[in-house]
Amino acid sequence: MKFDTPATTNPIDQMQVVGHPLNRIDGPLKTTGRAPYAYERHDAVPNQAYGYVIGAAIAKGRITAMDLSAARAAPGVLAIVTAENAGPLGKGNYNVAKLLGGPEVEHYHQAIAIVVAATFEQARAAAYLVKVDYAESQGAFDLAGAKAAGLGPSQATPDARVGDFAHAFAAAPVQLDATYTTPDQSHSMMEPHASLAAWDGDRVVVWTSNQMIDWSTGDLARTLNMPKEKVRLISPFIGGGFGGKLWLRTDAVLAALGARAARRPVKVALTRPLIPNNTTRRAATIQRIRIGATQDGKISAIGHESWSGNLLGGHPENAVEQTRLLYAGANRLTGTRLAQLDLTEGNSMRAPGEAPGLMALEIAMDEMAEKLGMDPVEFRAINDTQVDPSNPDRPFSRRQLVECLRLGAERFGWVGRSARPGTRREGQWLVGMGMASGFRNNVVMRSGARVRLDGQGVVTVETDMTDIGTGSYTIIAQTAAEMMGVAMDKVVVRLGDSAFPASAGSGGQWGGNSSTAGVYAACVKLRETVAQKIGLNSADAVFEDGQVRTGNRQVSLAEAAGESGLVAEDTIEFGDLAKRFQESTFAGHFVEVGVDAATGEVRVRRMLAVCAAGRILNPKTARSQVIGAMTMGVGGALVEELALDKRRGFFVNHDLAGYEVPVHADIPHQEVIFLDEVDEMSSPMKAKGVGELGLCGVAAAVANAIYNATGVRVRDYPITLDKYLDRLPEVA
Amino acid sequence: MTKVSFTVNGQAVALSLDTRTTLLDALREHLQLTGSKKGCDHGQCGACTVMVNGRRINSCLSLAVMHEGNEVTTIEGLGSPESMHPMQDAFVRHDGYQCGYCTPGQICSSVAILEEIKAGIPSHVSADLNAQPRVTPEEIRERMSGNICRCGAYSNIVDAITEVAGRQA
Structure with a gap:
């Protein structure tokens, strides 16, 4: 089905099932421990051996x-695969x-070997007997230096330029020129990257944990130099990804190589301490x-430049993405600068581009509002645009940013915020409120599905x-039911x-809308x-x-099938609507x-998000995505920061104790409101992405709330004590 | 190899294990009870939480051979898809999970902390160490903080636990 004209009325609009806050159909499996993840497939094949991955030091x-001699001689060891004995590998x-490094080492903890043994304990013990000698060379690790x-x-x-940024900025009566930093972050999904591989002749099946089955099936075939048709990936349950499992990673490659070498199925999970430096x-x-503005708060010039670093061949973190589209302004400059750094690959983590971009931009907007003596909500509202600022002939399909901000302000009690920072005190607490705009582009991706109807009337x-x-x-079940x-x-x-059938997969918040649209297409055909x-029109x-019926004729689906x-x-x-x-x-986003x-x-203390993201297919699961x-x-x-050792080029805090993520005690009750919205340009579902939107702007809202509470502005994330303790107001 | 016997979800098991085998791997790899999860294998994430003799522990930080004669309860022992424990049911209704990987640990901890509160065990946020602690959001959050949920379902998990606690009381 080609989607190249705006959606008109279709069966989804009935909203008998779609749009209802139904419980997850996989909930009983997940909450009782019966949902099988990649490393748990005892049911899949017998005689599984264990692989243990060694990372470069x-x-x-x-x-x-x-x-390898001591390791080979260790109890239970079945095989050891290194780049030297793996045979030629593609990428x-x-x-x-490379997912199996050696002799060249491209980054710390790049996988250089897998030890396969009969038990996990044997594989782990033998891995520590592998002796590796290195000739270390000088790497580049310093982004600020570059x-x-x-x-x-x-x-x-x-760079993308509109108008004359330099001139307009210089001429602006109110100006802000500030620099912000965001740190390296790690996805830290709860389930480590894991795979079980089993060969049958020249075919391999890999039970894995992967967001993008079609991409990764192709990439595993490329890596192993074999036809894609002979590779099968199976990934029904995935213990979190956040972008870290968009790609083929070393667990799948080394499970396959280990299984080939050991001549039996092999399963591999990356150990937690390997993940931050080994994966993306x-x-x-x-x-x-x-930002330059007139005295009455109209932005006349906006410039955003972002520096990031990656391995040769990697891409920049596109932190300027939202600045091209979020606010009006006749003169604009946006651009990325990419340093070559010898750190593990930089790539997508939940809302790549916008998440770190808004961490900076939305503090800048807060600072600018203060310079102008304007309320931060009002400053954003008067700089709203309903068209692409660099191409006014290109409207937004649906844009309710101002509605989100105004409703949020009302519901959050924004009127109670003191415009003067550091002035609200409750006992031992300095209290402040902050807000930020959230913005994330909606991407659509082709997506396929097969739908079966059986003699019992069951739709699969x-x-x-x-x-x-x-x-x-x-x-997807709601879509098919509807x-x-x-x-x-x-x-x-x-x-x-x-x-x-190949689908859109899960990434870039395109999965929900695109994959259900694919199911919609298959259901139209069914x-x-x-x-x-049955001879009906x-x-x-x-x-x-x-039942299916026309006029007075009615046949049950079971009978029809x-x-x-x-x-x-x-x-x-998808056609060119998105263009x-x-x-x-x-x-x-509002935070206290x-x-x-x-x-x-x-x-x-309090958090509220008001979201406008097209039709909400299931308010319960969508809300969970946002919270x-x-x-x-x-x-x-x-808290989140991969701490870089710039001398040796690795992230030091490479586990879940050192890399801190929020825990229960850090998070208050959270409120989410979805605006009533359908977007006929996005797909027959009229939905858009929501899973990443919920992140975009939140950190800046927290930062702005801290400023409002204390009067101390921190422009370097994460906002930890060492960056502001000495600047706090005197304790009264 | 060392022999060890204990009960899991009420059933007696006898295993002959490499002494290096953790309780978590004994459950997951030897008994094929994969509901208990391995998120970190270092006691940092809580996904491996099970109850031993009525108290929750990180099963990855405990060797299986240390549990001779113990009573182990895992997520599988709390309920099944056809017959869920009230806490499992509350997690489903409140959507107290997303990817599901930390969920068995969260649920085991949830059940255990209500028992801990009932038994009068204070926490870091209990104002009076000698008073009977109450089931408040603050107490729940503090006691649950050893169970990381990267999907960020915390707000819903607290709602689920609060509901079950209210029903119990």
Whole structure:
């Protein structure tokens, strides 16, 4: 199905099932411990052996020698695979560094070997007997140093300019020129990257934990130099991803290589301390923001430059993305500068670009509002734009940013915020409120599905779409139930298998809208097939209560399907609507903090997000996406930072004790409001992404609340005590 | 290899194990009870939480052979998809999870902390160490803070626990 004209009325608009806050259909499995994750597939194949991955102990250089003799002789060891004995390996389209390093080492903890043994304990013990000699060479690890050396835009990613930024900024009566930093972050999903691989002749099946089945099936085939048709990935349950499992990673490659070498199935989980330096990270940024405005608060010039670092061949963290679109202003400059750094690959983590970009931009907007003597909500509202600022002929498909901000201000009690920082005191607490705009682009991706109808009237959906906690199982079931006119308990959803039609996958908050649109397309085809089978005109047929009818004729779906059943498959493909219209999602984030007047400890007291993100397919799971993102935003504001050792080139705090993420005690009750919205430009579902929107702007709202509480402005994340304790007001 | 016997969810088990085997791996790899999760293997995340003799522990920080004669309860022992424990049911209704990986640990801790409060065990946020602690959001959050949920379902988890506690009281 081609989606190239705005959606009109369709069966989804009935909203009999879609749009209801239903419990997750996978909930009973997950809450009782019966949902099987990749490392737990005792049911899949017998005789599984255990792999243990060894990471490089240097950041850059060469392996000069590996002594495997002691490890090979250790009890239970079945095989050891290194780059030397693995045979020729290719590299995936989506990988920057090799997933099995050696003799060249490209980054710290790059995998250099897998030890396979009969038990986990034996594999682990033997891995520590592998002796590796390195010739270390000097790597580059210092982003600030690269910036100071004059790093500018690259030819691949030139600056985007509208009007004459330099002139307009210089002429602006009110100016802000400030620099902000965001640190390297780690996805830290709860389930480590894990895979079980089993060979059958020249075919391999990998039970894995991966957000993008089709991409990663292709990349595993490329890496192993084999046809894609001979690789099967199965990933029905995924213990979190946040972008860290968008790609083929070393667990899948080394499980496959280990299984081939050991001649039996092998399973591998990356140990937690390996993950931050071995897998991808959200790259640190240095961001310079310049805003010029008239005395009455109209932005006349806005400039945003962002520096980040990556391995050769990697991309910049596009932290200026939102600045191209979020606020009006005739003169604009945005651009990224990319340093080559020998750290593990920088790549997508939840809301790449916008998440770190808004961490900076939305503090800058707060600072600018203060300079102008304006309320921060009002300053944003008067700089709203309903068109792409760099191309006024291109409207937003639907943009309710101002509505989000105004409703949020009303519901949060923003009127009670003191405009003068550091003036509200409750006992030991300095209390402040902060807000920020939330913005994240809506991306659409082609997505396929197969839908079966059987003789019992059961509808089974098969697609390689994944559920990483987002609620895909449930919203796909709701879509199929709505389209086929059956109850939820008559729908079975099977996900995450490369044997199923290729879907959009889970990433970039495109999964919910795109994958359900793919299921919609397949269901339209199945409706036609059903109607044809029983000789009805599908255009007039009503699918309701497990029946299909036109006029006074009525047939049950079970009867229509018959013994042999019916099946239909289709793929939603998107035309140029997303080019003609700017599709984005919007939010207003509001936060209240208390800062201990004596110790400086920050406690988040209240949080509210108001979101405008198209049709909300399931308010319960969508709300969970948003509160989870708000939680991650608190982490980004207050605690999350991969601490870099610039001498040796590695992240020191590489586990869940050192890399701090929010815990229960850090998070208050959270409120979420979804504006009533449908977006006919996005898909037949009229939905948009929401899973990343919830993160975008949150950290800045926290930062602004801390400023409002204390009068101390911190421009470097995370906002830890060392950055402001000495600047707190005198304790009265 | 060392022999060890204990009960898991009421059933007696006898294992012959490499002494290095953690209780978590004994459950997951040897008994194939994979509901208890391995998030970090270092006692940092709480995904491996089980109850031993009525008290919750991080099963990854405990060797299996230390549990001779103990009574172990895992998430599988609390309920099944067909017959969920009230806490499991509350997690489903309040959407107190997303990816599901920390969830068994969260639920085991949830059940255990209500018992701890009932038994009068104070926490860091209990104002009076000698008074009977009450089930407040603050007490729940403090006691649950050893169980990380990266999906960030905390607000919903507290709602689920509060509801179950209210029903129990």
